[in-house]
Amino acid sequence: MKTDIIKKYAESYDSFYLYDEETIAESIEELQQCYPHATFLYSVKCNPNKDVLNAIFSRGFGADAASAGEVKLAVEAGLSKERIYYSAPGKTLSDIKNTMDVAVIIADSLREVARIQQAAEEKGIVLDIGLRVNPLFSYPDGEPMPAKYGIDEEDAAELIKTNPYPNIRINGLHIHLRSQSLDGEGLAAYYKNIFAAAERLQAVSPVEFDYLNMGSGMGITYGEEDEALDIPVLAATVCEEASKFTAVHPQTKIFMETGRYVTGHAGLYVTKVVDKKTSRGKTFVLLKNTLNGFVRPSMARMAEFFAGDEEPKSNEPFFTSTDAFQFIPISDSQEIEWVTLVGNLCTASDVIAEDVWMPVLEEGDLVVITNAGAYAASISPMQFSSQDGPVEIFLPIF
Numbered sequence: 283m284k285t286d287i288i289k290k291y292a293e294s295y296d297s298f299y300l301y302d303e304e305t306i307a308e309s310i311e312e313l314q315q316c317y318p319h320a321t322f323l324y325s326v327k328c329n330p331n332k333d334v335l336n337a338i339f340s341r342g343f344g345a346d347a348a349s350a351g352e353v354k355l356a357v358e359a360g361l362s363k364e365r366i367y368y369s370a371p372g373k374t375l376s377d378i379k380n381t382m383d384v385a386v387i388i389a390d391s392l393r394e395v396a397r398i399q400q401a402a403e404e405k406g407i408v409l410d411i412g413l414r415v416n417p418l419f420s421y422p423d424g425e426p427m428p429a430k431y432g433i434d435e436e437d438a439a440e441l442i443k444t445n446p447y448p449n450i451r452i453n454g455l456h457i458h459l460r461s462q463s464l465d466g467e468g469l470a471a472y473y474k475n476i477f478a479a480a481e482r483l484q485a486v487s488p489v490e491f492d493y494l495n496m497g498s499g500m501g502i503t504y505g506e507e508d509e510a511l512d513i514p515v516l517a518a519t520v521c522e523e524a525s526k527f528t529a530v531h532p533q534t535k536i537f538m539e540t541g542r543y544v545t546g547h548a549g550l551y552v553t554k555v556v557d558k559k560t561s562r563g564k565t566f567v568l569l570k571n572t573l574n575g576f577v578r579p580s581m582a583r584m585a586e587f588f589a590g591d592e593e594p595k596s597n598e599p600f601f602t603s604t605d606a607f608q609f610i611p612i613s614d615s616q617e618i619e620w621v622t623l624v625g626n627l628c629t630a631s632d633v634i635a636e637d638v639w640m641p642v643l644e645e646g647d648l649v650v651i652t653n654a655g656a657y658a659a660s661i662s663p664m665q666f667s668s669q670d671g672p673v674e675i676f677l678p679i680f
């Protein structure tokens with residue numbers, strides 16, 4: 283851990299994120315080497331920090347944008363239209379109008395396709411769009427399921443075949459059913475099913491698809507007992523399937539998406555001890571901006587609480603598993619004590635660790651929380667109680 287750098291920034295800030303370009307670059311290199319057939323799109327929602335975006339886009343990734351705001355961030359970072367894919371449920375007519383010139387729109391429902399037709403017609407253009415498809419299987423290879431996302435494959439096939447919209451050309455597909463899987467065999471089966479779905483839809487399409495976006499799925503380790511995905515092994519299977527597909531459909535580019543795989547391990551959250559008290563024998567260490575600055579550790583405790591005696595189910599991206607974060611103290615003390623780590627908000631939910639051994643922590647000492655690069659700042663309720671929130675610091679490669 284970069285203890286000296288952390289201590290230096292802690293002189294100026296009571297809580298902050300520290301993002302590290304080197305870790306981002308390493309994961310990007312691994313993915314690009316293992317999946318040479320694929321172009322990657324970065325899921326902006328997991329960490330939209332501008333320096334992080336530049337670090338990722340400058341290495342060849344495009345953008346998976348989940349809102350008009352994320353499209354704007356990708357445009358501001360310098361990406362051209364063919365590198366920005368806007369795929370999200372619930373796009374309004376004005377979302378469509380505001381983004382159709384600068385991003386490729388992936389329609390998420392049949393009604394949305396009608397709204398896109400309206401926007402394209404008003405503009406007097408024929409717009410190329412993709413469809414997000416809810417395929418005839420569930421992850422990894424189960425029965426089809428109802429979903430909030432995408433258009434059921436049966437309906438998509440009909441739409442592709444008979445497209446009644448004169449101002450729309452459907453020339454791309456997007457399928458994404460799963461995030462944070464550490465099951466290589468499951469993922470391999472899943473990607474194979476995606477190629478099969480693409481074959482079915484290509485068979486009824488009057489045009490050759492320009493791209494097949496295979497979504498995300500690859501997970502990262504959170505807890506110490508998590509076993510990392512063997513990316514080279516998984517990629518070997520996926521590449522074989524991809525080359526079979528590409529042999530038949532050489533015009534169709536293959537996209538894969540990822541958010542957390544490139545940023546999840548590239549961020550730390552640092553929080554400072556602001557007070558300490560012993561109440562009827564129990565010692566509380568109060569930290570700056572825990573629940574409001576980085577919500578996931580307190581959420582994990584809530585998930586455990588609600589689950590009672592059961593193992594809480596994952597609920598991405600808010601809750602992955604218990605023990606998904608390490609709390610690393612930075613203190614000069616050689617003594618340890620039994621403490622509860624809480625935040626400075628006026629809610630009893632603001633607890634990140636209860637009854638743990640820690641070195642003796644005093645005001646000004648630090649606690650570092652790991653796995654804070656993805657779904658961290660971007661999903662935390664920073665408006666809660668109008669605190670001065672954490673700053674985000676980016677450490678570039680020199």
Ligand SMILES: *Cc1c(COP(=O)(O)O)cnc(C)c1O
Nearest residue numbers: 325458461462498539540541542
């Ligand atoms: C959130 C999201 C992702 C990113 O998932 P990760 O688990 O962070 O890789 C990819 N694709 C879509 C469509 C998403 O909604």
